[in-house]
Amino acid sequence: MEVKALARAVHEAYLAFLDQGTTKVKNEILLAISEGLARGREELMAENRKDLDAGERAGLSKAMLDRLALTEKRIDGMITAMQDVAALPDPVGRIYDMNVRPEGFRVGRMRVPIGVIGIIYEARPNVTVEASGLCIKSGNATVLRGGSSALHSNMALVKIIKAALLECGVDDSLVGYVDTPSRDAVDEMLVQDEHIHLIIPRGGESLIRRVVEKSTIPVLKHYKGVCHTYVNEKADLKMALRLTLNGKVQRPAVCNATETLLVDQAVAAEFCPRALSALQEQGVEIRGCERTRAIYSKDVVAATEDDWTAEYLDLILAVKIVDDIDDAIAHINRYGSAHTETIVTRDIATADKFTRRVDSSSVIVNATTRLSDGGVYGLGAEIGISTDKLHARGPMGLEELTTYKWIVQGDGHIRE
Amino acid sequence: MEVKALARAVHEAYLAFLDQGTTKVKNEILLAISEGLARGREELMAENRKDLDAGERAGLSKAMLDRLALTEKRIDGMITAMQDVAALPDPVGRIYDMNVRPEGFRVGRMRVPIGVIGIIYEARPNVTVEASGLCIKSGNATVLRGGSSALHSNMALVKIIKAALLECGVDDSLVGYVDTPSRDAVDEMLVQDEHIHLIIPRGGESLIRRVVEKSTIPVLKHYKGVCHTYVNEKADLKMALRLTLNGKVQRPAVCNATETLLVDQAVAAEFCPRALSALQEQGVEIRGCERTRAIYSKDVVAATEDDWTAEYLDLILAVKIVDDIDDAIAHINRYGSAHTETIVTRDIATADKFTRRVDSSSVIVNATTRLSDGGVYGLGAEIGISTDKLHARGPMGLEELTTYKWIVQGDGHIRE
Numbered sequence: 001m002e003v004k005a006l007a008r009a010v011h012e013a014y015l016a017f018l019d020q021g022t023t024k025v026k027n028e029i030l031l032a033i034s035e036g037l038a039r040g041r042e043e044l045m046a047e048n049r050k051d052l053d054a055g056e057r058a059g060l061s062k063a064m065l066d067r068l069a070l071t072e073k074r075i076d077g078m079i080t081a082m083q084d085v086a087a088l089p090d091p092v093g094r095i096y097d098m099n100v101r102p103e104g105f106r107v108g109r110m111r112v113p114i115g116v117i118g119i120i121y122e123a124r125p126n127v128t129v130e131a132s133g134l135c136i137k138s139g140n141a142t143v144l145r146g147g148s149s150a151l152h153s154n155m156a157l158v159k160i161i162k163a164a165l166l167e168c169g170v171d172d173s174l175v176g177y178v179d180t181p182s183r184d185a186v187d188e189m190l191v192q193d194e195h196i197h198l199i200i201p202r203g204g205e206s207l208i209r210r211v212v213e214k215s216t217i218p219v220l221k222h223y224k225g226v227c228h229t230y231v232n233e234k235a236d237l238k239m240a241l242r243l244t245l246n247g248k249v250q251r252p253a254v255c256n257a258t259e260t261l262l263v264d265q266a267v268a269a270e271f272c273p274r275a276l277s278a279l280q281e282q283g284v285e286i287r288g289c290e291r292t293r294a295i296y297s298k299d300v301v302a303a304t305e306d307d308w309t310a311e312y313l314d315l316i317l318a319v320k321i322v323d324d325i326d327d328a329i330a331h332i333n334r335y336g337s338a339h340t341e342t343i344v345t346r347d348i349a350t351a352d353k354f355t356r357r358v359d360s361s362s363v364i365v366n367a368t369t370r371l372s373d374g375g376v377y378g379l380g381a382e383i384g385i386s387t388d389k390l391h392a393r394g395p396m397g398l399e400e401l402t403t404y405k406w407i408v409q410g411d412g413h414i415r416e
Numbered sequence: 417m418e419v420k421a422l423a424r425a426v427h428e429a430y431l432a433f434l435d436q437g438t439t440k441v442k443n444e445i446l447l448a449i450s451e452g453l454a455r456g457r458e459e460l461m462a463e464n465r466k467d468l469d470a471g472e473r474a475g476l477s478k479a480m481l482d483r484l485a486l487t488e489k490r491i492d493g494m495i496t497a498m499q500d501v502a503a504l505p506d507p508v509g510r511i512y513d514m515n516v517r518p519e520g521f522r523v524g525r526m527r528v529p530i531g532v533i534g535i536i537y538e539a540r541p542n543v544t545v546e547a548s549g550l551c552i553k554s555g556n557a558t559v560l561r562g563g564s565s566a567l568h569s570n571m572a573l574v575k576i577i578k579a580a581l582l583e584c585g586v587d588d589s590l591v592g593y594v595d596t597p598s599r600d601a602v603d604e605m606l607v608q609d610e611h612i613h614l615i616i617p618r619g620g621e622s623l624i625r626r627v628v629e630k631s632t633i634p635v636l637k638h639y640k641g642v643c644h645t646y647v648n649e650k651a652d653l654k655m656a657l658r659l660t661l662n663g664k665v666q667r668p669a670v671c672n673a674t675e676t677l678l679v680d681q682a683v684a685a686e687f688c689p690r691a692l693s694a695l696q697e698q699g700v701e702i703r704g705c706e707r708t709r710a711i712y713s714k715d716v717v718a719a720t721e722d723d724w725t726a727e728y729l730d731l732i733l734a735v736k737i738v739d740d741i742d743d744a745i746a747h748i749n750r751y752g753s754a755h756t757e758t759i760v761t762r763d764i765a766t767a768d769k770f771t772r773r774v775d776s777s778s779v780i781v782n783a784t785t786r787l788s789d790g791g792v793y794g795l796g797a798e799i800g801i802s803t804d805k806l807h808a809r810g811p812m813g814l815e816e817l818t819t820y821k822w823i824v825q826g827d828g829h830i831r832e
Contacts, residue, residue, distance in 0.1 A: 015749050015773075015775060018772060018773045018775065019769070019772065019773050093772075099794060101792070101793075101794055105783055105787070107793050107794065110771070112775075114805045114806070115775070115805050193628075197804075197805040197806075198805065198806060212609075212632050213632060216628050216629060218634060218635075218804065218805075218806045219634075220806075236828070239828040242828060242830060243828065243830065246830035246831060250830070250831055250832075251831075330431075333431050351825075353435070355526070355823055356434060356435065356509070357431075357434045357435050359431060359434065359528075359531070360821065361821055361822060362821065362823075362824065363821055363822070363823050363824070364823075364824040364825075364826065365823075365824065365825050365826065366825070366826045366827055366828055366829070367521055367824055367825075367826025367827075367828070367829035367830070368826075368829065368830045368831055370830070370831035371521070371824055371826070371829060371831060372822065372824070376517070376831070377517075377523050377822065378517055378523065388613075388634065389530045389531050389613040389614065389634075389819050390530070390613075390614060390634045390636075390806060390807040390819060391806040391807040393819060393820060393821055393822065394821070394822045395822075403805050403806060403807075403809060404809060405776065405777055405778065405779055405809055405810070406777060406778040406788065406793065406809065406810045406811075407771055407778075407779050407780075407781075408778065408779070408780040408781065408783055408787055408788070409767075409780075409781050409782070409783075410780065410781065410782045410783025410784075410787070411782055411783075412652070412655040412658060412659065412782055412783070413782075413783040413784065413787060414658060414659065414662035414666070414783070414784045414786070415662060415666055415667075415784055415786035415787060415792070416666075
């Protein structure tokens, strides 16, 4: 189907769903998807096999083939995810901030779905199900566009989702898929601002940059995660070591891993040798500033300006000695990606200053940067992470897939 | 100054203001601006005279010259506005939704400024002061770009704002102005996504459309206001008449005036003749659908498809007879601009259905569309109106000029 016609049909389905999409119906759809996945397991794996074979022939990397694969375990994961989302509270319909104005009418706000959400992602078929499920639970409709190397897998998953919608008496246009292979179809999707209300791109920085440049629709995104751990002069140094190690090595390939360690000059001589050798024992390559190398030089590469903005996603750590908290904050606000930053300190006033002045979406005191995650924060599920300033920051859950409208209840009130 | 360098300087000033911009300092700046305006009255009017003379020579319309003029009354208005904003509560710094997670750390959210806000507007110099004042109170920095025909007036106002900032010990780059006359400067401003975090365009639809197309920075906007009043079959018809008249004639040139009247077919024969003749008595031109004209034809022009999407901003009203509430809702969601819609009805279930299903930023029961306004809603001040779905909808006040960040307080917590 042509992209504009598809977007229009999804928009129509969304408007009908405003009435039809009670919590009960939405949960029934999610459970029907979960059952459909269980029933369709064989067919899913067969369709996925086609994508994997084509990917192997096309020379996709091992990491890409791994992300593309629909294993038994991954299908189980999707089945459970739908059940979990069904069990979450429904964010839609809540009325709040309802006040009576002096003239006697009431004004308040009601949580409502955003509308039609466009999801643009790479060849990870589980996103097809997980993103659709979160959008359905929050009353939104979805236009999906996944990586072309996952097309067979995605179409099989969309078939299951559409069957679940029809089974529950809902227009199956509520979830649409842009299946035209050309990149022009994506560009076309990004200007459907009459019918699509939000774009969430998930993938590498170049994909996201292209989406932002082309889109006339608002985009929620994060380009990258350059997360900092700052060891303040008043830090408990044992805690600082534990948090640094956890931030860097527990799972280095994710966006909330620590990429830069900032050490206060007052404790650098004591902290750096112990910490950097412990990191090296764990296989971490250290890239240090001049002052770091003056204190501890064993196998420490000289850091360049590029290291301060690098998202390594690997066992590499940039290390800089800073003069004081002001210097640390200035470094983070200048070089950081507004994702997640941690301070290690015992001092209340210092922790407070860091919390107020660091301009990132998550600011943490005395805990690992790795905590910044929808599940850990208690959101129940996560559709993505935003390092933007508007609407949603940091991990985005169901609540962040809703917006509000103003509601007014009068009794014949006019404006004089 | 070159646009990129200007944006960078404003961003630097914003980051310093995160620490420095206490409520006390922000209010002192606002009062200093107010005093500066009072002291600078003569110079302001002299500079404004240059713009008015040039505008007259260039053949600007009477309406445009009126908006451009800085009269004594308008200067008084700006002086009072700064005092009023100083008296409003400060939205920044509030911590909320703070919960303890099972592992024992706390996770919550803190209201914080958005960052650097770009305001692009036409030749209305009072916007220079009012937008800057609201941004300062909410802790934001501002890059202003006003219409070129108001350049002398705007530079005189910016001089007063910058003097007030310096007087309070704050970097005067907190409010910057793009004074390069060419349109290229605006395009350049719209891609400074590293330093500008939100664009608010204020002006006609073509200006806003251009901004949305060029911008890589999020934009909050409303293209137009096509507001509906729907007279339900269960309406109190006397109330319906009062609300229709108020919605259309009390101030027809504003975005929350009623542009389309929808009448339930069950009450059309009784309501239309009385209502339409009363509207005509007030000088309103009626453009009716076929069914309307079958009931009341005196001086009723036949409405075309274009009338359903028209923002007249004038004494013209489109009138359509609808089958029932579903038909009314479908018409609004299809042709409306997501601004403000009113239902007149005595029936609770009908009011509730309208409230849930109409997909606009303000949905009103039994009151005029003209109520949708920041002042009337109790926001204290209004920087603009959004018909977008993200971040802020409807009237935007100080709270809507803030965002949140996640704050986490641990005690050495790591991720296992």
